[in-house]
Amino acid sequence: MKILKNFILVITSIFLTLIVIEIMMSFFYPQARNGSWRIQNEDGVFVNKDKGKSRHEYIGKKEKISITYSFGEFHNRIILKDKYSVKENKILVLGDSNIFGWLLKDEDTFITKIQKLYNNFYFINSAAGGFSDTDMFLFIDRYCKKIQPKFILFFLDVDRSIRKKNMTINQDNQLIITKNEHNNLKEYLNDKQFFFFLLENLHIMQLIKTLYVNLSNNAYIDYVVTEDPNLKKIKKKLLVFSNDKKTKEEKIKIKEEKIKIELKKNFLLISKLYNKIIESADSCNSKIIFIDIGWYDKTYNSDIYNHVVENFYKIVEQNKQANFISIYDEMKVIRKSNKNYKLEEGHPNAEGNLIIYNFLKDKLKKYLN
16 A cells, blocks of 8 residues: 555656646747657658648747648648649649748648639649658659649759768669668657647657657658768878878869769769659659749759759750749849748748749749640
8 A cells, every 4th residue: 555655656746747847848948839740651751641730830039930730631731621622633742841831821821822823723732841852752653643633843852862862873774762761659659649739738748859859860851861970080081191192283173073073973863863753753644843943042052953953954855744944033032132031940931932922823824724
């Protein structure tokens, strides 16, 4: 009996301590109480969940935002209460968080505005935060035949696939994509509704989640494959040793040559990937439209991103199924005063989305009218 009393006392003490910590945190160290709306599919891709709702919050110095997203069967963000789902012709939208409509109400996203304009189609926004071009290819390869879209709007990302180093070319000159490892903990928690209730309502749970994400490299959706630190040190020492014997001009020349080689290698990888994407879209009778929204200036973009956009038709010159839209030139109005069109945390705000919509809607007429 004494053991039972002690056990109850310990449990009660822990419970009361957690309540006190939670109250203190809510006043002095509040956390953005975000739910989880990503699940890993069979290919290891972190797609949106296929049902239910999730809360997304941001607490900044100037802005405090709380949004609730709804999700549909195609791992898509539901907009306008899914009233256009009765339309026969579907358009699949793929991209990253900018395309998803990060921290924005449904009516403020440019995809919603395009849906209202081209209301004879059903726009399925399956864009997701951290989506790379390889993720989008795997999404098309797995779900396109089920969705059967008439068009696919593929918003370019480029860099994440290169940063993740998950593409190689084998001896047969075939592109090989290394899929993400499955996160067993996340897979276990995916259908635990009580866990998500705690996550969206308790500050302490968000703190624990943040610590876990920061400490676990591949727990984060946009993780980058890191090099072995010991190998990195050895390479650095060898580089210093070899550089000691070279003139300044030689060093610059070697560096420039390395950049050229790296650019050529990455361009080949992206070229093979985009042609596989076109083939995959073609296999489900979908016309694909690659889109560059030109949100960032070329001086900010990576060399490989700029090279891909500038040479897009060289990539797909053997494939007549490819279409390309760029609103880079039009978007200079945003890039000149970028801060006015961004949320405090960095994503396009409602005004930014309105401008993207105004420039993109006319370019889409060629295909959707």
